[in-house]
Amino acid sequence: MQTTTTSTTTTATTSAQLPQVTEPRNPGTKLDLDWVARVQANTSAIERRCATLPGRRSIKKDHQAAWLLKAVSCIDLTTLSGDDTERRVHRLCAKARQPVQAAMLEALGMPGLTTGAVCVYHEMIPAAVTALQGSGIPVAAVSTGFPAGLSPFHLRIQEIRESVAAGAEEIDIVISRRHVLEGNWQALYDEMAEMREACGEAHVKAILATGELGSLRNVARASLVCMMAGADFIKTSTGKESVNATLPVTLVMIRAIRDYYEHTGFRVGYKPAGGISKAKDALVYLSLIKEELGDRWLQPDLFRFGASSLLGDIERQLEHHLTGAYSAGYRHAMG
Numbered sequence: 597m598q599t600t601t602t603s604t605t606t607t608a609t610t611s612a613q614l615p616q617v618t619e620p621r622n623p624g625t626k627l628d629l630d631w632v633a634r635v636q637a638n639t640s641a642i643e644r645r646c647a648t649l650p651g652r653r654s655i656k657k658d659h660q661a662a663w664l665l666k667a668v669s670c671i672d673l674t675t676l677s678g679d680d681t682e683r684r685v686h687r688l689c690a691k692a693r694q695p696v697q698a699a700m701l702e703a704l705g706m707p708g709l710t711t712g713a714v715c716v717y718h719e720m721i722p723a724a725v726t727a728l729q730g731s732g733i734p735v736a737a738v739s740t741g742f743p744a745g746l747s748p749f750h751l752r753i754q755e756i757r758e759s760v761a762a763g764a765e766e767i768d769i770v771i772s773r774r775h776v777l778e779g780n781w782q783a784l785y786d787e788m789a790e791m792r793e794a795c796g797e798a799h800v801k802a803i804l805a806t807g808e809l810g811s812l813r814n815v816a817r818a819s820l821v822c823m824m825a826g827a828d829f830i831k832t833s834t835g836k837e838s839v840n841a842t843l844p845v846t847l848v849m850i851r852a853i854r855d856y857y858e859h860t861g862f863r864v865g866y867k868p869a870g871g872i873s874k875a876k877d878a879l880v881y882l883s884l885i886k887e888e889l890g891d892r893w894l895q896p897d898l899f900r901f902g903a904s905s906l907l908g909d910i911e912r913q914l915e916h917h918l919t920g921a922y923s924a925g926y927r928h929a930m931g
Contacts, residue, residue, distance in 0.1 A: 673692045
């Protein structure tokens, strides 16, 4: 098994108040089928552990506000609708630059806070790049025949290349679920490795579509294979499946990340997506990351929420923290 040590991390100064820490990219390893075969998932134990989390993790007052601001910095603010327009993307990017009212951020001591990224379809990349120019906020693009991932493979690879050429700094790809369901780990590894190569300098998030993989064991093994093939992030869902991010799936995936780090020395990021719309849910996910992976994974370069409506509820909770009253949802629109 190949073991590599990482170099010292560096902290860059950006427009956001929270530090953007950079890690050496995961270069991947050779496919180790023995390692994959050893991976198991005790479903009942995982579900019992996750069932206790919301009740055991109660964060209040200033501590809650701090955690919610952390969540804001880790949001991939997303619009993936068939009726997206450049104007809608411009509004979304304005919200990414100023995710919470300026007066509230001043009162909370966090002026200049931004979201982690803006995520759009390929056609909307130029509009997003223009709107975010000078902000330091990266543009992420969904790719490879999103959400099904069933278009011809050469077209999926070309789509990645065109999105990178258009200015996307992060590419969210979808894997072929059939490779997981058939246990064809070599095919999944080869596919992921070629997609990683096509991304070049852009970071790649591998979407597993966990709701369609059949079992938590399949989720664990698919996570490991994608990391072996060089994924920078592993992501739960497209947001279009009937079942998206869940706590049991999250626990399985982040333990795979921890296992991979212990074997290789390289940190891989995690992104739950789909169905996370309430501030209280974001707090549970953050606490689980802290418990299982540690504080280092609570930076935007290693953790993201894929969300469109989460930010509005967080802003409402922050206003309640400052004023003692809940505001109407329409006061915190996306743009």
